Amino acid sequence: MTVRRSNDGTLVLEGVCPVEEAEPLLQMLQATPAAVVDWTDCRKLHTAVLQVILASGTAPIGPCGDHWVAEWVTPKLLQTRPGD
Amino acid sequence: MSALQEQFVSEARELIRQAADDLIALERAGASPERIDRVFRSFHTLKGSAGVVELPAMSIMLHAAEDLLASVKQAAVGVSADIIDSSLACLDQVSRWVDDFEASGALPARAGEEGRAMADRLRSFLPAGQEPQTKLHTQNSAPGGSEAALPEWVSHLLEDERDAMASRMPTHPLAASAICYEPIAGCFYNGDDPLQLMRQVPNLLAFRVEPREPFPPVPDLDPYACNLRLLAISAADRDEIAGIFRLVPDQVRITNLSPNALPTTLALANNNRTLIEAVIEAQCELLRVSNRKDDFAGCVGAAARTAANALRHGDYPQLADKVQRGGGMALAQHDTGVLLAALQQALVALRNARSTVIVDDINGPGGTAANTPERPADRVLRVSETRIDALVNLVGELVVAKNALAHSAKRVDQALGGQEIAGSIQRDYDAIDRLVIELHSTILQLRMMPVAQVFRSFPRLVRDVSQQLDKNVALMTRGGTTEADKTIVDRLFEPLVHLVRNAVDHGIESSEQRRLAGKPETATISIEAFRLGDRFLVEVTDDGRGIDPAVVRRKASEKHLLPTDELNALTDENVIDLVFDAGFSTAAEVSDISGRGIGMDVVRTAVEQIGGRVSLETKAGVGTAVRLDLPLTIAMSRIMVVETSGQLFGISMDAVSETVRVAPDRISQIKNNDGFVLHDRIVPIVSLAELMKLPEQVKEATAARLFVVIEAAGRMAAFEIDAIRDRLDVVLKPMQGLLAGARGYAGTTLLGNGQVLLVLDVKEILP
Numbered sequence: 001m002t003v004r005r006s007n008d009g010t011l012v013l014e015g016v017c018p019v020e021e022a023e024p025l026l027q028m029l030q031a032t033p034a035a036v037v038d039w040t041d042c043r044k045l046h047t048a049v050l051q052v053i054l055a056s057g058t059a060p061i062g063p064c065g066d067h068w069v070a071e072w073v074t075p076k077l078l079q080t081r082p083g084d
Numbered sequence: 085m086s087a088l089q090e091q092f093v094s095e096a097r098e099l100i101r102q103a104a105d106d107l108i109a110l111e112r113a114g115a116s117p118e119r120i121d122r123v124f125r126s127f128h129t130l131k132g133s134a135g136v137v138e139l140p141a142m143s144i145m146l147h148a149a150e151d152l153l154a155s156v157k158q159a160a161v162g163v164s165a166d167i168i169d170s171s172l173a174c175l176d177q178v179s180r181w182v183d184d185f186e187a188s189g190a191l192p193a194r195a196g197e198e199g200r201a202m203a204d205r206l207r208s209f210l211p212a213g214q215e216p217q218t219k220l221h222t223q224n225s226a227p228g229g230s231e232a233a234l235p236e237w238v239s240h241l242l243e244d245e246r247d248a249m250a251s252r253m254p255t256h257p258l259a260a261s262a263i264c265y266e267p268i269a270g271c272f273y274n275g276d277d278p279l280q281l282m283r284q285v286p287n288l289l290a291f292r293v294e295p296r297e298p299f300p301p302v303p304d305l306d307p308y309a310c311n312l313r314l315l316a317i318s319a320a321d322r323d324e325i326a327g328i329f330r331l332v333p334d335q336v337r338i339t340n341l342s343p344n345a346l347p348t349t350l351a352l353a354n355n356n357r358t359l360i361e362a363v364i365e366a367q368c369e370l371l372r373v374s375n376r377k378d379d380f381a382g383c384v385g386a387a388a389r390t391a392a393n394a395l396r397h398g399d400y401p402q403l404a405d406k407v408q409r410g411g412g413m414a415l416a417q418h419d420t421g422v423l424l425a426a427l428q429q430a431l432v433a434l435r436n437a438r439s440t441v442i443v444d445d446i447n448g449p450g451g452t453a454a455n456t457p458e459r460p461a462d463r464v465l466r467v468s469e470t471r472i473d474a475l476v477n478l479v480g481e482l483v484v485a486k487n488a489l490a491h492s493a494k495r496v497d498q499a500l501g502g503q504e505i506a507g508s509i510q511r512d513y514d515a516i517d518r519l520v521i522e523l524h525s526t527i528l529q530l531r532m533m534p535v536a537q538v539f540r541s542f543p544r545l546v547r548d549v550s551q552q553l554d555k556n557v558a559l560m561t562r563g564g565t566t567e568a569d570k571t572i573v574d575r576l577f578e579p580l581v582h583l584v585r586n587a588v589d590h591g592i593e594s595s596e597q598r599r600l601a602g603k604p605e606t607a608t609i610s611i612e613a614f615r616l617g618d619r620f621l622v623e624v625t626d627d628g629r630g631i632d633p634a635v636v637r638r639k640a641s642e643k644h645l646l647p648t649d650e651l652n653a654l655t656d657e658n659v660i661d662l663v664f665d666a667g668f669s670t671a672a673e674v675s676d677i678s679g680r681g682i683g684m685d686v687v688r689t690a691v692e693q694i695g696g697r698v699s700l701e702t703k704a705g706v707g708t709a710v711r712l713d714l715p716l717t718i719a720m721s722r723i724m725v726v727e728t729s730g731q732l733f734g735i736s737m738d739a740v741s742e743t744v745r746v747a748p749d750r751i752s753q754i755k756n757n758d759g760f761v762l763h764d765r766i767v768p769i770v771s772l773a774e775l776m777k778l779p780e781q782v783k784e785a786t787a788a789r790l791f792v793v794i795e796a797a798g799r800m801a802a803f804e805i806d807a808i809r810d811r812l813d814v815v816l817k818p819m820q821g822l823l824a825g826a827r828g829y830a831g832t833t834l835l836g837n838g839q840v841l842l843v844l845d846v847k848e849i850l851p
Contacts, residue, residue: 019272022307030303047279048272052307055299068283072291 002042003028003049010061011035013042013049022048029056039064085189092137093186099130100179101540107168107175108543112558115156115163121359123171124153129397130178132247141191141199142181147243148203149174155210165551167209172544174202238262238339241315245290249317252289259321260289260341265314266296267335272308276332279314284328287319317341361434363394364407368427371420382565384414384423391427403430469570472530479524480722483738486520489513491741491795499764528569528717535613535622536564538577542584542611549588556595556606557588563613568620569717575694576622576714579687583624583710584609586684591628591708601705603627620714627707631700633659639668660700664688687712693834695817723833723843725810726792729778732809734843736830741795743808745788765800767793772803775849781806796847816843 003021006012011028013021029035029052037053037060039045045066050073053060064070085093103126110119131146149171155161177198181191241262242249263285267278282291292315299305318325322340329336367387388411395404410426490513497506539561550557568576592598592607599605609626633656640662641651651659662668663684687710691698696714722737744762751760751769758769769791773780783789791802814833819826830845 019277019308022272026302026305026307033302045279047267047277047310047312048307050279050293051310051312052305054293054295054312055305056302057299069279072282072288073293 005035006038009035011037013037013039013045013060015042016044017042017046017049019046019048021046022052025049026052026056029058036061039066041065045069085186089137089185089189092133093182096130096133096178096182099126099133100175100182102126103130104172104175104544105540107171108547110163111165111168111547112543117157118359118362120153120157120163124150124157125359127153127171129247134178135244137185139181139185139191141195142178143243144196145174145177145199145202145206148206152206152209160211161209164209170202170205170209174206177202235264235337235339237264237315238317238341241290241292241317245292245317249289259319260343261318261320261322261325262339262341263314263316263318263325263329264337264339265316265329265332265335267310267312267314267332269309269311271310271332271335278310278312281328281332282314282316285316285318285320285325288316289319290317291315319343357434360394360397360400361431364391364427364431364434367391368424368431371424371427379565380418380420381415384411384420386565387411387427388414388423391430395430400430400434403433406430467530472527475527476531479520479527482520483524486513486516489516495763531570531717532567533570533573534565534567535573535576536561538573538580539564539611539613541577542580545581545584546588546609549585550592553589554594555588555592557592558606558608559584560608560610561612562610566613566615566620568714572620572694572696572714572717575690576712579690579698579712580611580622580624582684582687584611587624587626587628587708591626591630593629597629615716618716620716622712622714623709624712625707625709630704630706630708631660631663631702632704633657636660636662640665643668660702663700664698692817721814721816721843723812723814724792724808725812725835725841726772726803726805727807727809728772728776728805729781730806731776731778732835732839732841733772733776734812734814734833734841735792735794735803735846736843737811739794739796739846740792741800742793744791744793744802746791746802747788748785751789760802762793762802767791767800767802770801770803770850772805775803794846794850796850799850801850814841814843 002013002015002017003025004012004014005028009032011025013025025037029037033056035058037058039053039060040063042065045064050069062070064073103123106119106123106126110123113119127146127150131143131150134142134146152161152167152171156163156167161167181195184190184192184195263282265278265281267276271278279293282288294313294315296311296313299311322338325338326333329338367390371383371387388408392404392408392411395401395407407423407426407430410423414420414423414426489509493506493509493513496502496509542561543559546557546559587609592609593601593603595605598607607627609624611622611624613620613622615621636659637651637654640646640659641648645651645662645665645668646654654662664687665685668684688698691712691714694714696712699711699713700708701711702708723734724737724740724743725732725734727733746760751758753759754766754768759766760769761767771780789804790807791804792808793800793802812833812835816831816833819829819831823829828845828849830843833841833843835841
């Protein structure tokens with residue numbers, strides 16, 4: 001599992017997060033919409049997983065462990081966060 | 085509001101001030117290329133910030149202003165008062181919107197219209213036929229002129245990402261391309277990972293990912309339907325990029341950009357560096373020539389701050405940190421040389437950066453920063469006022485608790501005869517006392533801020549008012565680095581506005597009159613702040629016509645401010661003071677600017693509210709000087725409000741040891757005074773009503789009586805009162821005027837309902 005719920009309810013993305021992880025992540029977010037996503041240990045993020053994060057409007061605990069995402073995507077993510 | 089938006093609000097305000105200052109400097113001091121560039125930079129950064137928080141109306145307007153300033157910069161348009169006016173009006177609009185944005189998180193509904201109207205007004209100054217600058221770029225960049233202009237998405241991307249691109253720009257980009265990649269919904273099933281393709285794009289300058297259609301609510305989201313648009317700008321040529329996207333040619337649009345489409349960014353990056361270098365060099369120069377021993381910390385602090393801010397502004401945070409550390413060390417070692425070395429190093433790094441553009445770090449050859457063990461940086465922390473105030477309150481309570489400890493020490497000594505323990509408690513008390521006093525003053529220091537922040541608004545004010553009245557006025561401000569408590573600095577603004585407006589409106593003569601009087605046509609108003617002991621003084625001086633005592637006398641008599649005989653008895657000096665009276669105005673006619681008969685009155689009230697005094701000196705034909713004498717800090721006193729015979733009095737909480745109700749049978753006559761026993765001590769009773777010469781209320785003989793037990797100057801007494809009304813933190817004002825000599829009062833304060841409360845000086849009234 002590279003997407004898991006930690007003891008304190010944080011949704012942790014670890015290592016390589018391939019396309020298959022999009023659905024479990026979405027289910028967890030549907031179950032607990034307020035859950036915090038921690039992607040600091042994610043080494044590589046698939047577009048589908050990123051889309052779930054973007055669509056849910058959550059602001060993950062940063063920086064993203066995937067350096068390319070951290071450099072190019074993260075600031076934009078903060079801007080598109082709804083509800084602010 | 086998100087952290088990003090909060091940051092935008094505070095930065096935008098700073099930038100607006102900066103831009104306004106620069107515009108006024110531009111007008112007053114002439115249009116040198118450096119000044120124009122500075123104004124341009126301010127607007128440019130402001131526009132960038134507006135883009136980040138997505139306020140298109142603001143961006144449109146600022147974009148137009150930036151285009152106008154770019155033409156000024158290229159000398160296509162000369163600087164005129166109209167251009168300055170419109171640019172200032174644009175800043176005013178931005179400022180209003182920033183307020184709206186802070187209050188409601190959005191711009192008002194008609195912002196779009198207003199923004200476009202302002203943009204049109206600004207563009208009307210552009211020479212006919214000249215296209216806005218950015219459009220020029222997009223046209224230049226169309227390959228072979230086959231397209232009239234770039235697609236809108238490219239312009240937007242270029243525009244929005246301009247700042248980000250500037251920092252990533254290679255020195256000589258040979259090519260540039262814009263990529264718009266819209267993966268089909270089912271792309272994930274095909275095994276595509278759109279991000280993976282983007283990761284392969286070489287020389288990426290800007291990237292953005294956005295939903296093609298607004299995302300549905302989370303429960304309805306299909307995680308495997310791609311709904312994204314990926315936009316990017318790269319300094320690679322079209323063919324190279326097309327190779328990466330060869331499997332999805334139907335989903336991607338690649339537009340060739342001429343590298344010239346990006347020149348401003350690179351030019352700006354270089355310009356930016358030139359500016360930063362100039363700023364740092366100026367600081368070095370200042371440090372070298374400054375031999376002010378009295379304000380060493382101020383000079384070093386200001387130089388380090390200015391240089392670091394410039395570096396941070398230019399996106400060299402590491403250099404900025406090093407400079408700031410250098411400043412901290414210079415302060416600690418009391419040696420400007422340390423900061424000078426750090427500044428020189430930053431200059432070297434900046435100059436090296438010309439060839440490499442991106443600076444990661446610097447460690448100049450043999451530089452001191454590399455050899456000196458690093459100390460924690462002397463960084464500035466932004467802390468909200470409420471948190472500081474919470475600390476101030478806590479320390480206040482600590483002071484009260486500390487006072488109780490002294491009381492306990494005495495009780496141990498007296499009640500138990502435990503001299504040894506009492507002595508040890510007393511020593512502890514002394515230590516805590518010292519620490520608390522130090523803590524208190526350190527925390528109050530946190531609230532100190534330079535008065536320059538208030539001064540900054542005045543060049544603009546003087547400009548607008550003098551223009552409106554067609555007068556020539558130069559403003560000089562001095563002592564901007566003088567620090568005082570934030571509350572005082574904040575509250576200084578209003579009285580200063582009145583004073584400066586009054587000076588321009590009433591004090592300064594028309595150019596014609598000045599010429600006839602043999603004075604320079606341009607009048608001077610100066611605002612100067614300085615410290616005198618523990619007082620903070622601000623003087624507003626003008627070289628205008630001065631105030632004629634005869635006119636004041638006539639006005640006062642017309643307005644029946646005083647009975648005629650009293651008025652006649654006043655000396656000329658005292659007559660002048662009448663201008664501070666409510667309802668007095670020397671202007672022959674009420675004008676738009678001031679002179680509604682409230683100005684000077686408001687000044688006096690505002691200044692007195694913060695425990696200050698106003699005085700005025702004037703000489704007919706020579707000018708007027710108004711001096712505001714203010715405390716450096718607002719000394720808050722904690723008081724208890726008590727009532728006796730229907731009158732309220734304040735008693736400092738420091739003097740109160742406790743309040744007790746005592747049954748009449750516990751009260752006995754001791755010698756020729758009533759008293760009672762409390763904690764094994766005899767406490768004499770003092771009737772506050774009697775002490776204050778008030779008629780005593782008749783009380784039921786059996787009712788318990790209420791006392792405030794006072795301990796001051798080693799004596800103890802119980803003040804009999806009717807009721808305790810309140811406990812308050814107040815600013816104590818010393819007794820003034822006729823009451824200045826009245827004994828027994830520590831001062832007065834205003835209650836919430838406007839009533840004046842007399843605060844007793846218990847030391848003096850204890851019999």
